[in-house]
Amino acid sequence: MSESLAQDRADDAAGGPYVQLDRNSWAELADHTDIDLDEGTLARLRGLGDPTSREEVEAVYLPLTQLIHLHMRHTGHLYRASNAFLGLDVRRTPFVIGVAGSVAVGKSTTARLLKELLSRSPGRPRVELITTDGFLYPNAELERRGILDRKGFPESYDRRALQRFVVDVKSGMPEVTAPVYSHMVYDVTDEVEVVHRPDILIVEGLNVLQPARVRSNGTTGLALSDFFDFSVYVDAAEQDIRSWYLERFQALRKTAFSDPRSFFKRYATMSDEEATAFAHKVWDEINGPNLRLNVAPTRPRATVILRKGADHDVECVRIRKL
Ligand SMILES: Nc1ncnc2c1ncn2[C@@H]1O[C@H](COP(=O)(O)OP(=O)(O)O)[C@@H](O)[C@H]1O
Numbered sequence: 001m002s003e004s005l006a007q008d009r010a011d012d013a014a015g016g017p018y019v020q021l022d023r024n025s026w027a028e029l030a031d032h033t034d035i036d037l038d039e040g041t042l043a044r045l046r047g048l049g050d051p052t053s054r055e056e057v058e059a060v061y062l063p064l065t066q067l068i069h070l071h072m073r074h075t076g077h078l079y080r081a082s083n084a085f086l087g088l089d090v091r092r093t094p095f096v097i098g099v100a101g102s103v104a105v106g107k108s109t110t111a112r113l114l115k116e117l118l119s120r121s122p123g124r125p126r127v128e129l130i131t132t133d134g135f136l137y138p139n140a141e142l143e144r145r146g147i148l149d150r151k152g153f154p155e156s157y158d159r160r161a162l163q164r165f166v167v168d169v170k171s172g173m174p175e176v177t178a179p180v181y182s183h184m185v186y187d188v189t190d191e192v193e194v195v196h197r198p199d200i201l202i203v204e205g206l207n208v209l210q211p212a213r214v215r216s217n218g219t220t221g222l223a224l225s226d227f228f229d230f231s232v233y234v235d236a237a238e239q240d241i242r243s244w245y246l247e248r249f250q251a252l253r254k255t256a257f258s259d260p261r262s263f264f265k266r267y268a269t270m271s272d273e274e275a276t277a278f279a280h281k282v283w284d285e286i287n288g289p290n291l292r293l294n295v296a297p298t299r300p301r302a303t304v305i306l307r308k309g310a311d312h313d314v315e316c317v318r319i320r321k322l
């Protein structure tokens with residue numbers, strides 16, 4: 001048994017803050033209302049190599065959408081009542097959802113599915129999604145700081161700018177811009193994304209559940225997750241995530257890497273052995289250590305943990321009850 005699974009079991013035995021439901025018990029919670037995704041839409045939302053099926057959407061993502069909707073309704077009531085008590089004339093505050101997990105675990109598919117399903121839920125809320133990679137420091141700055149081989153580690157992001165972005169959206173600013181990262185050029189671009197007062201903002205990224213940093217004087221500030229109303233951690237065993245990463249790397253060689261503009265274009269023409277050795281190295285020296293040191297330790301901070309099995313299907317769901 002892995003250390004983290006053993007810890008989960010110990011937490012359960014001690015009556016910990018989560019309730020764990022297996023896939024079937026979780027699926028039964030859905031009331032099978034009107035939300036449906038056709039195969040074409042689902043194909044558009046899936047990440048490369050991600051096999052998420054309609055059955056998975058129904059069994060896992062519909063109950064999750066309903067649970068989020070419930071939280072959203074009650075959070076809305078609470079804000080309104082609290083603002084009335086304080087005599088504040090504030091517009092509705094966007095409901096912010098964080099989606100965290102390792103590189104290659106399938107966070108993007110989860111985030112895109114939630115965006116689509118939530119926007120079809122009662123009241124048809126306007127949902128916007130941003131990924132945190134736009135807030136990575138540009139390669140030149142990472143190089144200046146000596147951390148170009150630490151892309152994805154917490155220190156490789158402009159955390160202050162990311163937090164400012166979420167605070168600005170949450171405080172109702174009419175237009176808030178976020179920088180855009182390109183996997184193709186392997187760097188932050190000059191493009192920006194503009195978020196216009198959504199009802200729901202989804203923030204997806206490796207480190208969105210990181211706790212606040214301790215300042216040199218021993219005090220702590222606010223963390224990005226202090227502005228989340230709900231969060232999802234997409235979880236799986238590291239050996240499974242590692243093999244999804246390696247398979248995706250091979251698939252990218254035949255697709256994105258063969259574009260002459262791709263930063264990785266030399267891996268498209270390299271021998272299989274050399275390319276595989278490179279992908280192993282990136283996992284073993286960057287993404288694996290980042291998962292173990294920084295990403296996985298934030299898992300207990302999530303409202304919901306989706307635990308995937310080796311076939312990518314969610315096997316069980318843990319929900320914070322306290
Ligand atoms: N080098 C790359 N070139 C093009 N697309 C990539 C590259 N690396 C990752 N991607 C794509 O970027 C998205 C985000 O990947 P990642 O950060 O690993 O998160 P996750 O797999 O959890 O969604 C995925 O859709 C993936 O297919």
Ligand SMILES: CC(C)(COP(=O)(O)O)[C@@H](O)C(=O)NCCC(=O)O
Binds near residue numbers: 103133134152282
């Ligand atoms: C861009 C990422 C850091 C993910 O960023 P996120 O949107 O999760 O903030 C990751 O997908 C990645 O490309 N890591 C780089 C590992 C490497 O140096 O190749």
